[in-house]
Amino acid sequence: MALQMLLFRMLVLVMCSVNAFARASNVISTSCPQDCGNNVSIPYPFGIGKDCYVGDWFEIVCRNDSYNDPGFPKVPFLKRFDLEVLEINIDFLGTVRVSYPIFSSCTGGTNSTNNLKLEKSPFAFSANENSFVGMGCSNSASLQIRSLHDDTLSFSGCTTPCDRGPFTNGRFCNATNCCQITIPFNLQAFNTTIEPKSSEYCNYAFLVDQNWFENNFTELSELSTNPNMSVPVVLDWGIDNTSFYSLPIRKNSTAREYKNSTYSCGWRYITLGNGTQNYTNLCGCRSGYRGNPYLLGGCEDIDECADPDLNTCAHTRCENTEGSFHCVVAKNIKLFIIIVKYIGVSASLGVLFLIFGGWWSYKVIKKRMRIKRKEKLFKQKCGLLLEQQISTNSKDKVENTKLFNSKELEKATDRFCADRIIGHGGQGTVYKGMLADGRIVAIKKSNVIDEEKLQEFLNEVVILSQINHRNVVKLLGCCLETEVPLLVYEFIPNGTLAQYLNGQNEEFPPTWDMRLRIAIEVSGALFYLHSVASSPIYHRDIKSTNILLDDKYRAKVADFGISRSVAIDQTHLSTLVHGTFGYIDPEYFLSGQFTDKSDVYSFGVVLVELLTREKAISSSRTRDIKSLAAFFVSSMEGNNLFDILDNQVLNEVEKEKIITVANLAKRCLNLNRKDRPSMREVARELEANQMSPKVSNLQEKYGEI
Known part of the structure; x- marks a missing residue:
């Protein structure tokens, strides 16, 4: 009877383990390919094969464009758009880099082409990441966009000056034969027009990933021999409500599990085919976790203790916890045991140990008092206010803001030397500094220890942590362990x-x-x-x-x-x-x-x-x-x-x-x-x-x- 009871308990334990494994599994079949032979990761909700993607818009096909020549590697394509995929980003930004063709004209007359691939889809050309570029000799390149709301037309574009030489003469698009402009938000369908002043040269107009364009401008010299080449373009994406509620994280989670889960979801709007601004959904792992937020159990705990850059336990022992970590201060009594053990060996040696022990103890105590004082300043003057701000704003984005230590910023500014001052304002003084990794930054230091000013400083941390725009100054982090808070920005030189x-x-x-x-x-x-x-x-x-x-x-x-x-x-x-x-x-x-x-x-x-x-x-x-x-x-x-x-x-x-x-x-x-x-x-x-x-x-x- 006892043996039967033991076997029954073991069976129950195994079944519970299997059930837990099934609940924590990613639900998606393990047979789904993770890449397409070119080192491009294909994470869910994108996928290759049946039941491997959330909806038709996210289906990836793996093929080559060399007439199926086995000597050429296969690459991933977004099936609905027939666009080659270069990179997929599934964090809160939700972007995918694709290879998009350049529009060219070598005839000398006005030429136009329609770009309707993304129309009525949950994808749009990213206004933050892309630019519209015109290249050639006296080329007037323009975008024509039809509003889905009132059927009106809007135009945007630029004209390229001409020096009748190669249009890649230089490293940047800031002089002759080239011009660029920003694009509007939620751009899906547009018409591209080229109006050259001369038929002597070919002219071009295209959307392009701004970062790629600035770093690979000279590669466009190939346009003269390959006018039909493609360039990287960044697309924003989101998941419509119907597909979102069929995701494993929503379909296989209870309301309580979702509330206490390791991920969170937000939304962005993308204008769909009916002309309305439909909200699409995006998810991301919470602070302290990394992985795929679209899969049940896809976000896994980060071991901050394994990476010194992820924890602040410089002189203490780090213990990893679920979603975070904490530092443990060990009581160091080894020195005192040594002193007691050898106190009678030699009076001179004992005095030496006492002197050394007293000096070491003084250093340790002073350092700990300094650390506690910084912690007290943070809690009393900044911590509570920051927590109040976080409770009414996007917690994940604020917590991801880097916290600098005071020594790092003092070294960066030569102890806030007056020669480093580059500006004054109503809230504080701005210093120019250089971090240990060589980055030039601007550091704003509050003028007074006033709760209203502290509120404004912390409000700026919360606001800027929510903003991602090329024409808004970028906040790199802050320091809250000094008597007055410090904000660290990207350095703007002019x-x-x-x-x-x-x-x-x-x-x-x-x-x-x-x-x-x-x-x-x-x-x-x-x-x-x-x-x-x-x-x-x-x-x-x-x-x-x-x-x-x-x-x-x-x-x-x-x-x-x-x-x-x-x-x-x-x-x-x-x-x-x-x-x-x-x-x-x-x-x-x-x-x-x-x-x-x-x-x-x-x-x-x-x-x-x-x-x-x-x-x-x-x-x-x-x-x-x-x-x-x-x-x-x-x-x-x-x-x-x-x-x-x-x-x-x-x-x-x-x-x-x-x-x-x-x-x-x-x-x-x-x-x-x-x-x-x-x-x-x-x-x-x-x-x-x-x-x-x-x-x-x-x-x-x-x-x-």
């Missing part, structure tokens, strides 16, 4: 837009094209904050000193200390009035209610600065009108626009284009916020002005001055 407009830069003067490009980049970043980010973000302090210029004079919006995230259905933010005089929305100043149109007003002031090179507030103007916004509107209403514009603007561009931008700035500065355009409309109209060779139709739309 100062602020205000310095650029008010200085005399003979090498790169602020031409009309450069001013218009900066306005397009800033408006695109604000449109991203208002409408594309997972939660709408109001910047609340847009001004020319908060717009930085990188090494290629591309705009980077900075200083998010007083920015705020709002709920998707929230129309305004009621707060005490914050901002900079001369840029503050008058309606916000009177009502205390900040909306997205308040950022539009501030951008309108920046747009006027670009047109006039005047400061937002100046005592040199009339006594009654010190504000640039009021002075500009008054001049337009008095038919005196061209008297206040910068001479370089008047000498470079047609007056019709100036009038169009001036009318747009005036609409942004409307005292009634309801009559101001949205940042989406502002960005579109600036891009249309950049492209249009003639603006008579725009002039008819908005009227003459």
Whole structure:
């Protein structure tokens, strides 16, 4: 009987183990191929073969394009699009790199082609990762996009200067025979047009992965012999609701398991074929885990103790825990045992040991007190505030922000030497520094130990951790173990837009094209904050000193200390009035209610600065009108626009284009916020002005001055 009971218990144990294994398994068949012979990993929800992918859009076929010649390796293709797959990214960004053909024309006339592969799919060309490029001699390359909402057309493009030589003469697309522009968000279908001025050379227009293009620009010299070559392009993707709820992680998990799981899911919207913005789903492993978040049990615990870069237990013992780790301080009494054991051997030796032991103990105690003091500073001054911010924002993104230690940043700035100061602001002082790995960074140090300022610093950490845009300054991390917090950003070398407009830069003067490009980049970043980010973000302090210029004079919006995230259905933010005089929305100043149109007003002031090179507030103007916004509107209403514009603007561009931008700035500065355009409309109209060779139709739309 006892033997039977023992066998029964063993059987139950085995069945429980098998059941647990089945629940933790990836559900997807183990026979599904993991690659296609070219070292490209094919992770679920993509897959090769039946039941290996979540839906038809994600089916991969493995083949070669050399007429099935066995001498050529097989490569993966997205079956629905017939595009070769170069890389698949399944983290929260959700991207896939594919090989996309270049459009070329060697006939000399106007040529067009349709790009409709992604139409009505859960895929779109990534606006953050891709650029539209035109190459050739005097080539006018453009994108024509039809809106699915109102069936209207919009244009974007650029023209290549010509030196009648090879168009890859140089390392970057910044001179002759080449031009590039950004693309709109959620781009799926478009028409590409080439209008060459000369038939002597071939001309090209194509979308391309921006990072690949900058690092492999010279490889495009092959275009002269292979005009039909392809280049890498990055696609954003998401999973529609029907397919999402059939995923193993949703179909095989209870509500409680999902809540306590090792992964989390979010969403992005991609405009589908019916013209509506449909929300698609994306998942990722939580902090402390890595793996495939789309498979049941696919996210596995990271052993932080196995990698010194993943834990902070520099002088203590590290113990790994589920999803995290903790440091264990061992009591060191070995030295005292040695002293007691040999105390009677020799008085001199004993004294020596006592001296050494006392000195060592003093060092250890002092070091531990310093560590505890830093921990106390973090908990008392920063930790609680940061936890409050995390509880109302994306926890995973904030926790992934790197925490620097104070010694590292002191070394990077020569102990915050005054010679390293590159700027001052209302929140703190900015230093230029170099990290141990050679990266040049900007480090912002708060001026005072004030809870309100700490709140602004920590708010900037949370806001910037949620943003991924090429025209927003990138936050690399922060340090919270000092008396005042430190923020670490990417270094932007060419100062602020205000310095650029008010200085005399003979090498790169602020031409009309450069001013218009900066306005397009800033408006695109604000449109991203208002409408594309997972939660709408109001910047609340847009001004020319908060717009930085990188090494290629591309705009980077900075200083998010007083920015705020709002709920998707929230129309305004009621707060005490914050901002900079001369840029503050008058309606916000009177009502205390900040909306997205308040950022539009501030951008309108920046747009006027670009047109006039005047400061937002100046005592040199009339006594009654010190504000640039009021002075500009008054001049337009008095038919005196061209008297206040910068001479370089008047000498470079047609007056019709100036009038169009001036009318747009005036609409942004409307005292009634309801009559101001949205940042989406502002960005579109600036891009249309950049492209249009003639603006008579725009002039008819908005009227003459």
